[in-house]
Amino acid sequence: MNRETICILGGTGFVGQALVNRLTHYGYDVRVLTRRRERHRSLIVNPAVRVIECNVYDQDELQRHFENCSAVINLVGILNETGGAGSFQRVHVELPLLVCRTMLASGVRRLLHMSALNADAGEQDSRYLKTKGEGEDLVHAAAADGLAVTSFRPSVIFGRDDSFFNRFAGLLKLSPLFFPLACPDSRFAPVCVIDVVEAFCRSIDMATAGERLDLCGPEVFSLRELVVYTRDQLGSRCRIIGLGDGLSRLQARLLGLAPGKPFTMDNYYSLQKESICVDNALPELGITPVPVAAVVPGYLGGRNARARYPGLRRHARRD
Numbered sequence: 001m002n003r004e005t006i007c008i009l010g011g012t013g014f015v016g017q018a019l020v021n022r023l024t025h026y027g028y029d030v031r032v033l034t035r036r037r038e039r040h041r042s043l044i045v046n047p048a049v050r051v052i053e054c055n056v057y058d059q060d061e062l063q064r065h066f067e068n069c070s071a072v073i074n075l076v077g078i079l080n081e082t083g084g085a086g087s088f089q090r091v092h093v094e095l096p097l098l099v100c101r102t103m104l105a106s107g108v109r110r111l112l113h114m115s116a117l118n119a120d121a122g123e124q125d126s127r128y129l130k131t132k133g134e135g136e137d138l139v140h141a142a143a144a145d146g147l148a149v150t151s152f153r154p155s156v157i158f159g160r161d162d163s164f165f166n167r168f169a170g171l172l173k174l175s176p177l178f179f180p181l182a183c184p185d186s187r188f189a190p191v192c193v194i195d196v197v198e199a200f201c202r203s204i205d206m207a208t209a210g211e212r213l214d215l216c217g218p219e220v221f222s223l224r225e226l227v228v229y230t231r232d233q234l235g236s237r238c239r240i241i242g243l244g245d246g247l248s249r250l251q252a253r254l255l256g257l258a259p260g261k262p263f264t265m266d267n268y269y270s271l272q273k274e275s276i277c278v279d280n281a282l283p284e285l286g287i288t289p290v291p292v293a294a295v296v297p298g299y300l301g302g303r304n305a306r307a308r309y310p311g312l313r314r315h316a317r318r319d
């Protein structure tokens, strides 16, 4: 049994909880750093997991928790700047930099870093993709100081607690008659959280050090196809109305002002890039990607039997 300890930042989120459970399955002890410990009781009951409340932006605290760890995993990320302007920079750039500095001070060499497909420091429009790209570049630059870094660049991730299918399901329940969908032709290759966390686990040994791994599911869908599929799963008769570019922008501007920023101009800009892999790393890691239809009906309800068949394209109703 492996008794190495891994420290995870962002281990309480959707991907994080799945990864923590998988790591303990493989025999690792896991330290999960969080801003609010009491919110994560499901992790606390796992005897191989220590959930530690701390300020992840404090180098002394980080260093204490990195002590005696064989690897650090950083999953922290935000989709919107709900914490105010500058949040993307702080979370996606300053925190990874601090993690690298602290690892070097602590003598921990192995870093697995969560980025995103299309993350690019040269991105002109989406601050999410730009700051994710800057963070990714700077953690790889730390290789020059002796860190062994692998970064992961998934397309949209699905699974029981995802914020993609579940979010659209929630919105569709609120709009039973029609649903105005921005950027309906944006394309994705949704990847299952099970495959994403398996890719992390298989990368802990040094084989992938230095690599940037794109992670995609086996199929490509437009956003409209995925939302129609979600609707069919719910057994809803809601009409999905794809918005053109002008109305998509208008929707982003308006919803960006709403509490919780459900859709923003930054999200709109991210959606202008196809979230599909040219070179999917999952097969190289020995992982056969799980299709959407094998998992999503299990948590959306699957009330429409037709929508349960694999291959959304053949079965999603036309709108």
Ligand SMILES: NC(=O)c1ccc[n+]([C@@H]2O[C@H](COP(=O)([O-])OP(=O)(O)OC[C@H]3O[C@@H](n4cnc5c(N)ncnc54)[C@H](OP(=O)(O)O)[C@@H]3O)[C@@H](O)[C@H]2O)c1
Binding pocket: 009, 010, 011, 012, 013, 014, 015, 016, 033, 034, 035, 036, 056, 075, 076, 077, 078, 079, 083, 091, 114, 115, 116, 117, 153, 154, 155, 156, 157, 158, 163, 164
């Ligand atoms: N989900 C997707 O479809 C997807 C696709 C591509 C890439 N990613 C990337 O994958 C990572 C994990 O995504 P997820 O869906 O699991 O996210 P999530 O459920 O929102 O979890 C985010 C985690 O980050 C921590 N966190 C959030 N804001 C923070 C802040 N301002 N400062 C410090 N910690 C903060 C939270 O920890 P506490 O609240 O416990 O402190 C939480 O554990 C992110 O980096 C995301 O960009 C996700």
